[in-house]
Amino acid sequence: MAYVLQQLINGLTLGMIYGLIAVGYTMVYGIIGMINFAHGDVFMVGAFLSLIALTALSGMGVTSVPLALALTLVFAAGIAALYGWTVERVAYRPLRGSFRLAPLISAIGMSIVLQNFVQVSQGARVKPMPEMLPGGITLMTEDNFAVQLSWMQMVIVIVTLTLLAAFTYLVTKTSLGRAMRACEQDQKMAGLLGIDTDRTISITFVIGAALAAVAGLMFLLYYGVIDFYIGFIAGVKAFTAAVLGGIGSLPGAVLGGLAIGLIETFWSAYFSVQYKDVAAFSILVLVLIFMPTGLLGRADVEKV
Amino acid sequence: MLRDAALSALVAFGLFGPMIGLKTEVGVAAIELHTRPIAVLIAVAAVFFGRLGLLAWQSTRPVQKAAPGRMADSLAYIGRYLTPIVLVLTITMPFYAERYWIDLGILVLTYVMLGWGLNIVVGLAGLLDLGYVAFYAVGAYSYALIAQNFGLGFWSCLPLAGILAAFWGVLLGFPVLRLRGDYLAIVTLAFGEIIRVVILNWTTLTGGPNGMSGIPRPTLFGLVFNSGGGKGSFADFFGIEPSISHRVIFLFYVILGLALLTNWVSLRLRRLPLGRAWEALREDEIACRALGIDVTVTKLTAFAIGAAFAGFAGAFFATRQAFISPESFTFIESAIVLAIVVLGGLGSQLGVALAAIVMIGGGEMFRDFQEYRMLIFGGALVLVMVVRPRGFLSGRTPSVSLGAKKKIGANLMTEGHG
Amino acid sequence: MATPLLAVDRLTMRFGGLIAVDALSFQARAGEITAVIGPNGAGKTTVFNCITGFYRPSEGVLQLTHADGKGFALTAMPGHLITGRAKVARTFQNIRLFAGMTVLENLLVAQHNFLMPTVINGLLAVFGLGGHAQAEHIAIEKAKLWMHATGLTARADDPAGSLPYGDQRRLEIARAMCTDPELLCLDEPAAGLNPRESDELSDLLVRIRDGRDVAGRSSILLIEHDMGVVMRISDHVVVLDHGRKISDGTPAEIRADPKVIAAYLGEGDEDEVAA
Incomplete structure (x- = not known):
């Protein structure tokens, strides 16, 4: 029982990280209908930016952990947003409205560029980072097994929920959100009605990248090690989460992220750590076969 | 400014x-x-x-944007003369090129073959497959496992590797082929990763991350290639000085033959009802259904045949290297092959060959740049796509005609939704 | 009376809470042109989609009977078999041609099931086995006949996507006819045609019904808004409104039916339901 609870906590925390990345996938997919393959790598860039910022801040003598975290979050999100913007501007915008496979290849190219850029500029070695917030609270003890809720996990959950709340408000209540949803429905029509679609799409990428960078920070804090390759696997899982939740649906992305986090954690705990990725992907395949629109996706009646 | x-x-x-x-x-x-x-x-x-x-x-440079249609036309025109030239240069390569270039040629030809195989799936049938490397891996490991456990040679294993890969293609394809577009892409990607992770972790069977070594080399009608000569060797039979380069040249012709087989089969299929049904599927799946075409079976055949060629290529890869490990079958390989297909121009056989030469050969040129190599490769991918989104050679030639065949511009073609 | 070619019995189709077709029954007889008319949103295309297997009806029975007495329960068949076995062919309201393929190729794809009885045969043909060349020859001859009948011979080697609109409409009909249907379902074939073109179309449809000057004959089920065409060529008209049948009879009877007049004059231009 205690063990299950502990896995539940770990799984949900991991799921929050996936959910944050998945939101970026689902937004971009919703608005321009493409898999932003480089998104996972923007997440990785975000993790590196966080590492750089945290190291620089501790070098400058900022000892207050909340302050350091807050500054890092703003810095990483800001610079990663710039990366998101550039990726869209350079690799996707010239291809808008073109042949469907071209942006996908371009995105794969961008993903390779980002990965290798980081490898070249920051080195290929794994970067460890000391734990910033050790400790936590013990929720319960059963048969010498203590269920821990670490401070770190709490930070991750709180920050994620806050961001998602703010983000939901942005999409549902503001004029920017309305423009985004309009572009999602019909880009050409939105353009005719005076919405600057280029700008709206750029902002979508910027927001997605910022959220991914926050996920990168969380990942860094939670696992304590990063390398230039984390983007690929986390990206695929987050995309899986987006599809699982029903692509285009924001709550779906978060729900899918949580589901993937839980599946992965429980599978690792009870079956096999090596095959945890297989478990996540198999679930994806099963869901797509039996409910192709995902958990919260809109069922679309095939138009004939 | x-x-x-x-x-x-x-x-x-x-x-x-x-x-x-x-x-x-x-x-x-x-x-x-x-x-x-x-x-x-x-x-x-x-x-x-x-x-x-x-x-x-x-x-x-004022707005005068070169009409893309005309450019494709002239490229296709050049293509008619380019094809025999490239072919002759390739066939005679072992006679004038050094060992290094032949090795590179083998590598390029392997990708040409993979590109042509994937072209059946993506270019003709319009099914986006991001996990093509899985079938390549199945072919390679099938050969290695059969050879080690049952002592069969390369030539008896080659068809088996193809059949097994096709079998996996059907097995994986059956549930997922009803998915459309990007869902199919991501599921194939997931399958590719699943197969890799399984190979990586099933240590007792596959050797895990250490891979499998000592995979038998191919023979020419029972003649072995080795550096020592001796009875039953190629050098002994023909009474020439034993040399390791004989094997390299032999491998070169094996992969050339396999690649040309792939090309021949796909060109032939294009002119047959099955191939036409694939193209129709790429153009409009719903119309296909309304014409009584069994969409699932048609997609499965494309998937299986494409997989079979990847299986052949995989078996060749294993016999060439004599060593395989999961590292050779990562997602990046799938991405490279897909990029070759799209860069070459979907459905264009010559385009795929040229793209493979440019990308693999070009990548090799940058080997001196070490870690910058992949960075440049990725950047080049983005650049080429932005400049020529439909690849080097796009458009298609009708599979059948009453009069003269006219080239069909790519702007009319659909790239498939599935 | 002989068994009708198509018997629609209490067909109902619901999308969520919306009832697009409500307990609709009608019959289409062999050798006739049956027209289904009705205001926008009456559920005509939905009926078509049920008949051709794109939708599975919520309730009801669709029974198709060939001239030789063979019967098919369309609701229980997978979509591609409805064309392949039951011999129902269709066209689409928004033309669906294989735009990047030539006119001839479009017509050959339609003969897929004739050309490729099994996958094994199809694969054997790669090596020149399986008697494929002969079959291909027959198929091309048939395609030529249909190109001739629809006036497309000169465009045989042009990509379908480059044809003018009227030609595309006729090509879609020719393509459907290449499947040798017993029942040809046409979804607004005259939409977007000019008066001369719709006259030619009417003529073509009558010839297909009678098997005159064309390569095959078929009974026709027609959705059409162009009343000129409907009244001129139909043998039998079914009028739908809000998913229900409000009238059923010869063109003359329909024209005189006050319910039909009311339905047409009293309706706005709503969008077609799930069209």
């Missing part, structure tokens, strides 16, 4: 400042930061002048 370039430089500073300027090093006690202001300056300056140059070039 200057303002635009300055803005670009500012963005570049934002991007590169932290990532290049501050390098994290694993120090003795903790992570340390090393500053590299010069490198940042160079990168930012490069962006500034690059942007300036681009804008200047664009302004001297």
Whole structure:
């Protein structure tokens, strides 16, 4: 029982990280209908930016952990947003409205560029980072097994929920959100009605990248090690989460992220750590076969 | 113009400042930061002048955008003469080229074959497969396992490897082929990863990360190739000096033959009802259904045949290297093969061959740049797509005609939704 | 009376809470042109989609009977078999041609099931086995006949996507006819045609019904808004409104039916339901 609870906590925390990345996938997919393959790598860039910022801040003598975290979050999100913007501007915008496979290849190219850029500029070695917030609270003890809720996990959950709340408000209540949803429905029509679609799409990428960078920070804090390759696997899982939740649906992305986090954690705990990725992907395949629109996706009646 | 370039430089500073300027090093006690202001300056300056140059070039060149249709036409025209030239140069290559170039030729031909195989799936049937490398791996491991456990040679294993890969293609394809577009893409990607992870972890069968070694080399009607000569060897039979380069040349012709077989089969299929049904499927799946075409079976055949060729290529890869490990079957391989297909121009056989030469051969040229190689490769992918989104050679030739065959421009073609 | 070619019995189709077709019954007889008319949103295309297997009806029975007495329960068949076995072919309201393929290729794809009885045969043909060349010859001859009948011979080697609109409409009909249907379902074939073109179309449809000057004959089920065409060529008209049948009879009877007049004059231009 205690063990299950502990896995539940770990799984949900991991799921929050996936959910944050998945939101970026689902937004971009919703608005321009493409898999932003480089998104996972923007997440990785975000993790590196966080590492750089945290190291620089501790070098400058900022000892207050909340302050350091807050500054890092703003810095990483800001610079990663710039990366998101550039990726869209350079690799996707010239291809808008073109042949469907071209942006996908371009995105794969961008993903390779980002990965290798980081490898070249920051080195290929794994970067460890000391734990910033050790400790936590013990929720319960059963048969010498203590269920821990670490401070770190709490930070991750709180920050994620806050961001998602703010983000939901942005999409549902503001004029920017309305423009985004309009572009999602019909880009050409939105353009005719005076919405600057280029700008709206750029902002979508910027927001997605910022959220991914926050996920990168969380990942860094939670696992304590990063390398230039984390983007690929986390990206695929987050995309899986987006599809699982029903692509285009924001709550779906978060729900899918949580589901993937839980599946992965429980599978690792009870079956096999090596095959945890297989478990996540198999679930994806099963869901797509039996409910192709995902958990919260809109069922679309095939138009004939 | 200057303002635009300055803005670009500012963005570049934002991007590169932290990532290049501050390098994290694993120090003795903790992570340390090393500053590299010069490198940042160079990168930012490069962006500034690059942007300036681009804008200047664009302004001297008025809107006169070369009609893409005409360009494709002239390329297709060149293609008619290019094909025999490339073919002759390839066939005679072992006679004039050094060992290094032949090795490179084998590598390029392997990708040409993979590209042609994937072209059946993506180019003809319009099914987006991001996990093609899985079938390549199935072929390679099938050969290695059958050879080691049952002592069969390369030539008896080759068809088996193809059949097994096709079988996996059907097995994986059956549930997922009803999915459309990007869902199919991501599921195939997931399958590719699943197969790799299984190979990596099933240590008792596959040797896990250590891979499998001692895979038998191919023979020519029972004649072995080795450096020592001796009875039953190729050199002994023909009474020539034993040399390891014989094997390399032999392998070169084996992969050339396999690649040409792939090409022949796909060209032939295109003119047959099955191939036409694939293309129709790419154009409009719903119309296909309304014409009584069994969409699932038709997709499965494309998937299975494409997989079979990947299986052949995989078996060849295993016999060539005599060693395989999961590292050779990562997603990046799938991406490279897909990029070759799209870069070449979907459905264009010559285009795929040229793209493979440019990408694999070109990649090899940059080997001296070491870690910058993949960076340049990725950048080139983006650049080529932005400049020519439909690849080098696009459009299609009708599979059948009453009069003269007219080339069909790519603007009319659909790239498939499934 | 002989068994009708198509018997629609209490067909109902619901999308969520919306009832697009409500307990609709009608019959289409062999050798006739049956027209289904009704205001926008009456559920005509939905009926078509049920008949051709794109939708599975919520309730009801669709029974198709060939001239030789063979019967098919369309609701229980997978979509591609409805064309392949039950011999129902269709066209689409928004033309669905294989735009990047030539006119001839479009017509050959339609003969897929004739050309490729099994996958094994199809694969054997790669090596020149399986008697494929002969079959291909027959198929091309048939395609030529249909190109002739629809006036497309000169465009045989042009990509379908480059044809003018009227030609595309006729090509879609020719393509459907290449499947040798017993029942040809046409979804607004005259939409977007000019008066001369719709006259030619009417003529073509009558010839297909009678098997005159064309390569095959078929009974026709027609959705059409162009009343000129409907009244001129139909043998039998079914009028739908809000998913229900409000009238059923010869063109003359329909024209005189006050319910039909009311339905047409009293309706706005709503969008077609799930069209």
